[in-house]
Amino acid sequence: MPEPVIVAQNLVKKYQDFAAVDGISFEVAPGESFGLLGPNGAGKSTTMRLVGAVSTRTGGDLRVLGLDPNRYGPEIRSRLGVVPQADNLDTELRVRENLLVYGRYFGLPRAQVARRTDELLAFAQLEDKAKSKVDALSGGMKRRLTIARALINDPSILLLDEPTTGLDPQARHILWDRLFRLKEQGTTLLLTTHYMDEAEQLCDRLVVIDNGVIMAEGAPAQLIRTYSSREVLEVRFGSDLNADVAAQIAGMGDRIEVLPDRILIYSENGESELVRIVDAGLTPITSLVRRSSLEDVFLRLTGRTLIE
Amino acid sequence: MTAEHTGAAPPPGSVGDRAIRSTRRTRRWGSWYVAEHRFLSLRAYAQTVTVTAIGNPIIYLYAMGVGLATLVDANLGTDAVGGVSYLAFVAPALLCSAAIAVASDEFTYPIMIGFKWNPVFFAMNAAPIQPGQIINGIVIAVFVRIFVTCGIFYAFMLLFGAVPSATGFLAVFVAVLTGLGFGVLLMAYTATLTEDTGQLAMVMRFVILPMTLFSGTFFPLAVLPVWLQWIGWISPLWHGTELARVFAYGLSEPLWLSVLHVLYLAVLLAVGWAWARRITARRLNK
Numbered sequence: 001m002p003e004p005v006i007v008a009q010n011l012v013k014k015y016q017d018f019a020a021v022d023g024i025s026f027e028v029a030p031g032e033s034f035g036l037l038g039p040n041g042a043g044k045s046t047t048m049r050l051v052g053a054v055s056t057r058t059g060g061d062l063r064v065l066g067l068d069p070n071r072y073g074p075e076i077r078s079r080l081g082v083v084p085q086a087d088n089l090d091t092e093l094r095v096r097e098n099l100l101v102y103g104r105y106f107g108l109p110r111a112q113v114a115r116r117t118d119e120l121l122a123f124a125q126l127e128d129k130a131k132s133k134v135d136a137l138s139g140g141m142k143r144r145l146t147i148a149r150a151l152i153n154d155p156s157i158l159l160l161d162e163p164t165t166g167l168d169p170q171a172r173h174i175l176w177d178r179l180f181r182l183k184e185q186g187t188t189l190l191l192t193t194h195y196m197d198e199a200e201q202l203c204d205r206l207v208v209i210d211n212g213v214i215m216a217e218g219a220p221a222q223l224i225r226t227y228s229s230r231e232v233l234e235v236r237f238g239s240d241l242n243a244d245v246a247a248q249i250a251g252m253g254d255r256i257e258v259l260p261d262r263i264l265i266y267s268e269n270g271e272s273e274l275v276r277i278v279d280a281g282l283t284p285i286t287s288l289v290r291r292s293s294l295e296d297v298f299l300r301l302t303g304r305t306l307i308e
Numbered sequence: 309m310t311a312e313h314t315g316a317a318p319p320p321g322s323v324g325d326r327a328i329r330s331t332r333r334t335r336r337w338g339s340w341y342v343a344e345h346r347f348l349s350l351r352a353y354a355q356t357v358t359v360t361a362i363g364n365p366i367i368y369l370y371a372m373g374v375g376l377a378t379l380v381d382a383n384l385g386t387d388a389v390g391g392v393s394y395l396a397f398v399a400p401a402l403l404c405s406a407a408i409a410v411a412s413d414e415f416t417y418p419i420m421i422g423f424k425w426n427p428v429f430f431a432m433n434a435a436p437i438q439p440g441q442i443i444n445g446i447v448i449a450v451f452v453r454i455f456v457t458c459g460i461f462y463a464f465m466l467l468f469g470a471v472p473s474a475t476g477f478l479a480v481f482v483a484v485l486t487g488l489g490f491g492v493l494l495m496a497y498t499a500t501l502t503e504d505t506g507q508l509a510m511v512m513r514f515v516i517l518p519m520t521l522f523s524g525t526f527f528p529l530a531v532l533p534v535w536l537q538w539i540g541w542i543s544p545l546w547h548g549t550e551l552a553r554v555f556a557y558g559l560s561e562p563l564w565l566s567v568l569h570v571l572y573l574a575v576l577l578a579v580g581w582a583w584a585r586r587i588t589a590r591r592l593n594k
Contacts, residue, residue, distance in 0.1 A: 005323075049594060052434060054430075054433055054434060054592060054593060054594070055593055055594055056593055065323045065324050065327060066318045066322055066323065066324040067318060067324045067327065067328075072324070072327070072328065073438070074331050074334060074335060074338075074436035074437075074438060075324070075327040075328045075331045075436070076327065077434060077435060077436045078327050078330055078331040078334065078435075078436040079323065079327045080434075082434040082435075084430065084431075084434065086427075088426065088427045088428055088430055088431040089431075090345075090349065090426065090428045090431070091426050092349040092352040092426075093348060093349060093352070097348060101344070101345045101348060102431070102435060104341045104344060104345075105334065105338070105341050105432060105435035105436060105437050106330075106334060106435060106436060107330065107331070107332075107333030107334040107337065107341075107436075149431075153435075156323060
């Protein structure tokens, strides 16, 4: 097995008494696409800052590209591409200038930066916008420009913190397509998300994080197999009735979760569970049979939904 | 444990080793890259910069040095301000004030922008740029802007016939030192602000404006009652102005006082610069 590009052992980051990251360990192999999945405040972004060598760990050990961030911060950062949660493009500069200026920060010669900038504007589908002001771009375009900027140094690892949060579905799909291309080219991706569909699309492997600790680790399909059933039946009886009905159907399926707005019945065969409910004389307002997702894994592990 | 796991240098040829070699340029030149960035950003408000640099000297030298001077010279003669025309007296002070004005622009809102409103400092720091280099780069860029502004101002002083002494050009350097010495302190203070709830406007109104009025700018400090003179003694603008006057028209003061002016401004510069670097390092490392 090739030497991992990121090795975290018992990593801890505390703010006064509060441990944002509370002893997490993971390894990321070169070319791998690794995800940190968890709700807001789980410690994902803090982990990203630690790996990004812009935050000093409180405890544990961390190596990025074989280097200790405490000692080799700028060196590690020279090989990373960082896409932060909130865009921090320079709005005083034009689109193209944002890339030119950023390339210089890596000590790259002007001509090389200019060449790379043109390639990346094409990659980000922003060639027409090269001379636009940043504020004139749509949310999706700004994200693509931020990703282009993160790629200016041809990084070994690309860190993406909630890359598609706040984007409309079309913009998300365009972005996923670009990220998938990077993955195909062999770029190592480390991404955080609280969207399970995003994690399923992009991650080879992921860890589920909650309250600064790792709850589970594995490939998306493997996690679903381990922590959930094949199918899920979702039924709604109306907010007032869900709890009562849940008592009546207790014992159906492998497991039942009652959420404020619906009941989830985990089962190998959702349709047959629905038949049993109807046979019991109950009439749901809506019903839906779907495959289990990472959302269900998270619910199982933490008792909470990802987006609350 | 391999060498890599002890925080020691990575083996030659490894990714880590290549990273170390490719980062040498940024370790050395990072501050200049930041300055480059600032110059590019300046273009967004190039008009303001140009109009201030050329318009200010004309307006102030004309209003104070010609308009007000006519009144002062006619009523009090040259005795009023130490044996020179009021124009010659007030011009070095206006020059230093111009430096302070540029410093007040460049070391306040652009710092709030970089940390908060459009957090480009975090973007720089996500690249191999270190917090101290961000501060250095800003100081370099502002130095250039103040220097050019003061150079233009001085040219107008010559044009108005406001510089009797041949050593007058040295006043430009004094003004630059004044602007930077005061400015870096202001930058450090601004860097401590996580929210602008009017603090900067208060600084403009209750620090910079009184400083301009009570630093021996428009009248000698000695004219003020003693209990107000301390404002001048701690004011970087007073130290700068007095020294600029020494060079511009040969204001007579003891040598130790001139040396003190330089020292005072140099210490402010050193302390403010170091303080700003520290705060920035703390703020970016979250």
